[in-house]
Amino acid sequence: MTEFDETFDWVVVGSGAGSMASALLMKQAGKSVVILEKSPWVGGTTAKSGGVMWIPNNRFMVPGEDSFEQACEYLDAVVPDGENSPGTSPERRRTYASEAPKMLDFIVSQGVAMERGSSFWPDYYDELPGGVKTSRTVTAVPFDKNELGKLWAARLRQGFAEVPVKLDDGMKLPFARHSWAIRMLLVRIGLKIIAGKLTGKHWVTAGAALQGRMLKAVLGKEAADIRLEAPVSEVIMEAGKALGVVTVKDGKLWRIGARLGVLINAGGFSQNQSMRDRYMPGTRAAWSNGIESDTGDMHAELERKGAVLAQMDQMVGFQMSEAPGWDSDYVKPGTQSTTGKPHAIQVDQTGVRYLNEGGSYEEFCENMLVRNRTVPAIPSWAIMDQQYMDEYAVAGKGMAKKNMATWLASGWMRQADTIEALGQQIGVPSAALKATVERWNGFVRGGRDEDFHRGERAYDNWLGDPYFKDGPNACMGTIEKGPFYAIPIVPGDVGTYGGVVCDCDSRVLKADGSPIEGLYACGVSTASPMGRVYPGAGASVGPSMTFGWIAAKHAAGLDNQL
Structure with a gap:
């Protein structure tokens, strides 16, 4: 019988949003909790992310806008079942559609301020049955992390947007010159930043706001003993049951019972x-926006303990470019907003367009990887013209007028007076590239992308330019005004999307489908309940919080009470 150095009711490995949600529920049930985080910071990948939760039929939606049945219809339409997607099933998807709104209600009841992410943030496949063209997204209200106190404020992992602006408002700012309302929004944000500095506030938004608010709730309710730099090396098992973990305390191995x-x-x-x-050849850790501690330790440990790993070839793709400074950027330069705008397309190394440049970032990168198996497509090339450069920022690196000389000198961006000459510069057959651009321009003039249907989804147009009037929709514009430009695009990501297979109660399953007693998992440590698809913004954070909450509910015996 294992002897433990100390024992808690609930032992949590990792400090992401699902961990915090589970701790708050265990506290309400009167149980003791320890959260063990191997890094020096609280928050996990969630803190660095957009912090968006995809929550169907949530409390912030207009009555009649969504329903449990509509959410299930959508998930069934977009998420295929099959032997290669054991993380999902109709039962798990229905569990999510039912429990996610309840989880959100519980979190709000714990004092965590949430709001609708936007009234217009469409599902990624909104054209499918059950899809919502408005928004199922939920985010945390921007947060002054100084509310955590000096000690814990310093321990909250850095977010990607440490300013007092809502995530969806931030997405509007590039269009400020087209709208007085957006200009006034920019002024209000600037004044709030100034006021914050004068009053000693440190505003964060997106994932850092979510995790800051969750951490504040956990600390305020004394819901968990949170230990940093406490890596877990082993799950202690006896007679097929998880009894605790081996971690480190004061430089020594420390056994904690559960x-x-x-x-x-x-x-x-x-x-x-x-x-x-091993699992996703052709991808690089250097292209990932995942956090430094995202090293798969527990994937390997759970497999040793008899768990089944699945969907390991999946990642939450996020196309990026090796723009100047990319290797030292805290957030790698994403290009979704580049290729999704008018006057831009993407081609492989043969000069052929092969995907819808708008749409889901996960699907975009999956298409790149699949294409690369038969045709060189890593890197691919974004092709743009002067119309684009006059109007839009490039890869989050600012406007061309200010940065063009640096971009061209670095060799990252290529420029030529003709499409044929641009093809020569990037090593793409000039005739093929010219034919592709001419075909695209014909689609724009004809009002429809006959190859990949770009612009036929509400989400495609959301990624485009709401003020664009010269094409058939908000994301299709001709490429005809020289000079012409190209930048390389690679399949980056915001994290992996495969792990252990779990049941509807978040219990980790063995190869025979039976649960490992006492062992639960959530988040991207698991094979996603969304299978191999990302149905909408927040399809990682939402399930992590929900299934972490479900795990605590099951372990505490509260299944029929919440």
């Missing part, structure tokens, strides 16, 4: 290149 269970929410393996080479 009366009710162990929850693994330790992130993915985005920074483990050897695992990437």
Whole structure:
């Protein structure tokens, strides 16, 4: 019988949003909780992310705008079942559609301020049955992390947007010159930043706001003992049951027992290149926006303990470019907003267009990887003209007028007076590239992308330019005004999307389909309940929080009470 150095009711590995949600529920049930985080910061990948939650039929939606039945219809339409997607099933998807709104209500009841992400943030496949063209997204209200106190404010992982602006408002700012309302929004944000500095506030938004607010709730309710730089090396098992973990305390191995269970929410393996080479060849850790501690330790440990790993070739793709400074950027330069705008397309190394440049970033990168198996497509090339450069920022690196000389000098951006000459510069057959651009221009003039249907989804147009009037929709514009430009695009990501297979109660399953007693998991430590698809913004954070909450509910015996 294992002897433990100390024992808690609930032992949580990792400090992502699902961990915090589970701790708050365990506190309400009167149980003791320890959260073990191997890094020096609280928040996990969630804190660095957009912090968006995809929550169908949530409290912020207009009555009649959504329903449990509509959400299930959509998930069934977009998420295929099959042997290669054991993380999902009709039962797990229905569990999510039913429990996610309840989880959100519980979190709000704990004092965590949430709001609708936007009234217009469409599902990624909104044209399918059950899809919503408005928004199922939920985000945290911007947060002054100084509310955590000096000690914990310093321990909250850095977010990607440490300003007092809502995520969806931030997306409007590039169009300020077209709208007085957006200009006034920019002024209000500027005044709030100034006021914050004068009053000693440190505003964060997106994922850092979510995790800051969750951390404040956990600390305020004394819901968990949170320990940093406390890596877990082993799940202690006896007679097929998880009894605790081996961690580190004061530089020594430390055994912590778990009366009710162990929850693994330790992130993915985005920074483990050897695992990437094994499961998703052609991808690079250097292209990932995953956090440095995302090394797959618990994936390997759970597999040793009899769990089944699945969907390991999946990642939450986020196309990016090796723009100047990319290797030292805290957030790698994403290009979704580049190729999704008018006057831009993407081609492979043969000069052929092969995807819808708008749409889901996960599908975009999956298409790149699939294409590359038969035709060189990593890197691919974004092709733009002067119309684009006059109007839009490039890869989050600012406007061309200010940065063009640096971009061209670095060799990252290529420029030529003709499409044929641009093809020569990037090593793409000139005739093929010219034919592709002419075909695209014909689609724009004809009002329809006959190859990949760009602009036929509400989401495609949301990524475009709402003020664009010269094409058939908000994301299709001709490429005809020289000079012409190209930048390389690679399949980056915001994290991996595969892990252990779990049941509807978040219990980790063995190969025979039976649960490992006392062992639970959520987040990207698991094979996603969304299978191999990303149905909408927040399809990682929402399920992580929900299934972490479900795990605690099951372990505490509260299944029929919430």
